[in-house]
Amino acid sequence: MTRSVFVLAALSCGLCFGQAADECKPNVLNVPEAKYPCVYSDNRAMFRVIAPDAQKVAVRIGRGFDMAKGPDGIWTVTTTPLVVGFHYYSLQVDGATVADPSTMTFFGSGWQNSGIEIPEPGDVDYYRARDVPHGHVAQQHYYSRITAKWRRCFVYTPPDYGTNAKAKYPVLYLLHGWGEDETGWYTQGHVDFIMDNLIAARKAKPMIIVMDNLNAVKPGESAALFAGRGLVPAPGAAPAAPPAGGTRGAQAGRGAGPGGRGMTFNLSTFTDMMFADLIPMVERTYRVLPGRENRAMAGLSMGGMQTFTTGLNNLDRFAYLGGFSGSCGGRGGTFDSKTTCGGAFADPAAFNKKVKVLFLGIGSVEGPGTKAFSDALTQAGIHNVYFESPGTAHEWLTWRRCLYDFAPRLFR
Amino acid sequence: MTRSVFVLAALSCGLCFGQAADECKPNVLNVPEAKYPCVYSDNRAMFRVIAPDAQKVAVRIGRGFDMAKGPDGIWTVTTTPLVVGFHYYSLQVDGATVADPSTMTFFGSGWQNSGIEIPEPGDVDYYRARDVPHGHVAQQHYYSRITAKWRRCFVYTPPDYGTNAKAKYPVLYLLHGWGEDETGWYTQGHVDFIMDNLIAARKAKPMIIVMDNLNAVKPGESAALFAGRGLVPAPGAAPAAPPAGGTRGAQAGRGAGPGGRGMTFNLSTFTDMMFADLIPMVERTYRVLPGRENRAMAGLSMGGMQTFTTGLNNLDRFAYLGGFSGSCGGRGGTFDSKTTCGGAFADPAAFNKKVKVLFLGIGSVEGPGTKAFSDALTQAGIHNVYFESPGTAHEWLTWRRCLYDFAPRLFR
Numbered sequence: 019m020t021r022s023v024f025v026l027a028a029l030s031c032g033l034c035f036g037q038a039a040d041e042c043k044p045n046v047l048n049v050p051e052a053k054y055p056c057v058y059s060d061n062r063a064m065f066r067v068i069a070p071d072a073q074k075v076a077v078r079i080g081r082g083f084d085m086a087k088g089p090d091g092i093w094t095v096t097t098t099p100l101v102v103g104f105h106y107y108s109l110q111v112d113g114a115t116v117a118d119p120s121t122m123t124f125f126g127s128g129w130q131n132s133g134i135e136i137p138e139p140g141d142v143d144y145y146r147a148r149d150v151p152h153g154h155v156a157q158q159h160y161y162s163r164i165t166a167k168w169r170r171c172f173v174y175t176p177p178d179y180g181t182n183a184k185a186k187y188p189v190l191y192l193l194h195g196w197g198e199d200e201t202g203w204y205t206q207g208h209v210d211f212i213m214d215n216l217i218a219a220r221k222a223k224p225m226i227i228v229m230d231n232l233n234a235v236k237p238g239e240s241a242a243l244f245a246g247r248g249l250v251p252a253p254g255a256a257p258a259a260p261p262a263g264g265t266r267g268a269q270a271g272r273g274a275g276p277g278g279r280g281m282t283f284n285l286s287t288f289t290d291m292m293f294a295d296l297i298p299m300v301e302r303t304y305r306v307l308p309g310r311e312n313r314a315m316a317g318l319s320m321g322g323m324q325t326f327t328t329g330l331n332n333l334d335r336f337a338y339l340g341g342f343s344g345s346c347g348g349r350g351g352t353f354d355s356k357t358t359c360g361g362a363f364a365d366p367a368a369f370n371k372k373v374k375v376l377f378l379g380i381g382s383v384e385g386p387g388t389k390a391f392s393d394a395l396t397q398a399g400i401h402n403v404y405f406e407s408p409g410t411a412h413e414w415l416t417w418r419r420c421l422y423d424f425a426p427r428l429f430r
Numbered sequence: 431m432t433r434s435v436f437v438l439a440a441l442s443c444g445l446c447f448g449q450a451a452d453e454c455k456p457n458v459l460n461v462p463e464a465k466y467p468c469v470y471s472d473n474r475a476m477f478r479v480i481a482p483d484a485q486k487v488a489v490r491i492g493r494g495f496d497m498a499k500g501p502d503g504i505w506t507v508t509t510t511p512l513v514v515g516f517h518y519y520s521l522q523v524d525g526a527t528v529a530d531p532s533t534m535t536f537f538g539s540g541w542q543n544s545g546i547e548i549p550e551p552g553d554v555d556y557y558r559a560r561d562v563p564h565g566h567v568a569q570q571h572y573y574s575r576i577t578a579k580w581r582r583c584f585v586y587t588p589p590d591y592g593t594n595a596k597a598k599y600p601v602l603y604l605l606h607g608w609g610e611d612e613t614g615w616y617t618q619g620h621v622d623f624i625m626d627n628l629i630a631a632r633k634a635k636p637m638i639i640v641m642d643n644l645n646a647v648k649p650g651e652s653a654a655l656f657a658g659r660g661l662v663p664a665p666g667a668a669p670a671a672p673p674a675g676g677t678r679g680a681q682a683g684r685g686a687g688p689g690g691r692g693m694t695f696n697l698s699t700f701t702d703m704m705f706a707d708l709i710p711m712v713e714r715t716y717r718v719l720p721g722r723e724n725r726a727m728a729g730l731s732m733g734g735m736q737t738f739t740t741g742l743n744n745l746d747r748f749a750y751l752g753g754f755s756g757s758c759g760g761r762g763g764t765f766d767s768k769t770t771c772g773g774a775f776a777d778p779a780a781f782n783k784k785v786k787v788l789f790l791g792i793g794s795v796e797g798p799g800t801k802a803f804s805d806a807l808t809q810a811g812i813h814n815v816y817f818e819s820p821g822t823a824h825e826w827l828t829w830r831r832c833l834y835d836f837a838p839r840l841f842r
Contacts, residue, residue: 050538129532
């Protein structure tokens with residue numbers, strides 16, 4: 019009986035079934051009870067915007083999708099299939115670039131974008147809450163003498179941190195990308211669930227993860243906007259963001275709004291701040307194992323560039339380095355072990371002895387540069403791990419997968 | 431010399447000085463580097479929006495302010511003087527209600543509004559970071575058997591929690607208002623700095639503060655939207671939000687956008703969830719002092735109503751109750767100690783013996799209802815504390831001040 023009803027329904031509907039409205043599932047990042055935007059099983063997304071008096075409304079998600087106005091004053095559009103993963107997006111309403119009021123907002127490109135998550139096929143839940151012991155992500159304020167300002171970072175402590183009162187832990191310093199901030203890894207990245215699940219499965223060692231904000235300038239130091247490539251110390255160390263391609267292009271971009279939306283950073287100031295203020299605060303406040311073999315650093319995109327800039331120049335302080343879609347290489351140019359990345363790879367034997375893991379991750383949609391860089395390093399005798407995330411772009415699903423692969427390799 | 435230059439400048443400028451553009455200071459809640467919106471010393475705010483092709487743009491902050499379009503396609507408006515404190519606000523661009531991309535966003539009225547802070551006169555810094563020991567606000571996930579869902583709360587632990595490894599602490603359960611969520615108290619409310627400063631000054635005892643989300647329904651339970659007054663168990667217990675007046679009217683309101691934007695709550699389900707899931711999780715996870723004399727509950731607006739509903743019916747579990755611009759009374763009707771608030775005040779002697787602090791706070795701009803309720807309670811012999819915040823409305827500056835007055839009274 020049930021089956022015959024289903025057959026009847028399928029016959030009477032025909033091809034329309036694939037576009038039935040009830041198949042479109044609300045985006046998991048919507049505000050409570052909002053049904054739109056929604057995502058079809060083939061990864062198309064439908065957006066709806068109330069703008070009764072507007073002349074032109076579009077969604078910008080990687081590219082623009084013009085919306086059409088219905089008789090009820092509601093604008094709608096269904097996109098072409100989108101790449102799986104987390105995407106920032108924005109609306110354009112008669113020339114104003116704004117967030118969609120139907121979703122929670124996420125700090126990227128220097129402002130609070132909307133977000134949509136295109137689910138991975140299958141029951142992928144390594145970055146979801148499971149019934150395992152949970153660690154904590156805590157807000158940590160501290161005063162920086164280098165920047166002469168209060169700063170904020172977030173700190174993940176593993177599930178047993180509160181109960182295992184005498185245990186000390188190794189530390190991973192984990193950075194966001196251009197235009198993002200210290201909220202990115204625990205909000206878009208789900209660092210806590212990834213680590214809780216890895217630790218529960220005994221795939222990763224319990225560790226503390228410190229997520230700071232890349233933006234740091236000294237008082238009076240001119241705010242170096244992204245264009246300030248002169249600050250990058252090593253040859254070949256071109257900024258890793260903003261990228262030319264990938265769905266991260268969905269960001270509205272700096273200068274698109276009425277505010278400044280620029281990011282103020284200086285790679286060497288961040289390094290100074292990290293050693294003078296951040297690391298001492300962490301080691302004073304948390305129960306931390308000492309020494310370079312208990313200290314790792316990683317970051318995504320511009321945070322990967324920062325990691326390699328800070329780490330390769332301070333190998334007495336770090337034994338593990340990770341670049342997720344960003345490092346000091348991988349963006350073209352000729353590899354020369356004597357000069358690339360400031361000559362950090364000139365002595366492979368010494369390098370390999372010091373650096374326990376050098377990790378290079380990338381989404382397969384991002385292009386071949388990182389693979390070529392990894393191959394050149396291998397050719398030059400530098401041990402490194404290359405990780406490629408299948409079918410993902412320059413965005414957070416790539417970086418969740420990078421962390422999921424990278425974290426188990428640490429502190430062994 | 432300096433003086434004569436000043437006189438000359440004042441003469442040549444005349445009245446224009448009071449409106450000089452450089453006097454308008456960027457809103458502290460703007461995204462990094464955004465200069466607008468800005469606030470004049472007389473509490474007028476100037477807004478700027480890029481919307482070159484729009485026909486009509488307005489700011490809604492308590493009331494609407496139509497913007498005017500300049501030749502550069504930028505819309506501007508300067509408001510009349512605003513009440514001091516934190517205000518949600520939104521833009522209307524050709525009929526679309528959206529957040530201003532120039533500010534960080536804040537969850538209120540069920541979506542991510544923009545925010546602006548009109549500074550208090552003087553060097554008020556009790557809710558700012560000072561150079562004192564800092565506690566932590568941590569994200570805490572837990573599974574609720576009552577709602578059959580994962581939930582999130584934030585937990586403040588005092589500065590010495592990490593180092594004083596054997597100490598146990600009393601707990602304050604602190605709730606947000608209608609349309610807000612568990613992020614409100616640590617984001618809009620600055621609960622961490624308020625408590626850090628009070629504890630450093632030895633004005634409040636070190637305590638744990640748990641900030642949960644009011645929205646809770648059982649599986650299959652129909653989502654009770656705000657209109658569902660039938661859920662309020664006690665006579666006179668009208669919902670405390672949304673208010674008719676005050677700057678909180680700045681919120682765009684439920685239904686203004688394309689999404690649902692409704693809030694799903696049920697006062698008795700929250701109470702069940704709190705006793706079955708939340709409190710046991712807290713007492714299992716944190717070092718908590720047992721018993722009613724170490725447990726307080728407070729909330730703002732609808733959170734105050736929840737506090738009185740939960741607390742007055744469970745005095746064996748709480749010795750301290752606080753309603754900040756919200757309780758089971760204060761919104762008119764005749765006070766009758768036998769029936770008001772479900773008859774909780776019928777036996778003053780017994781009540782006073784059990785309840786160590788019954789706190790009623792309100793902003794002076796909100797109206798006289800809470801004062802009348804407090805007076806009626808006093809008349810009936812019920813000990814209570816009435817706190818009035820001068821010059822503030824139904825919004826977060828009132829509630830920061832309420833917490834600052836309430837917290838020192840706890841656990842004595």
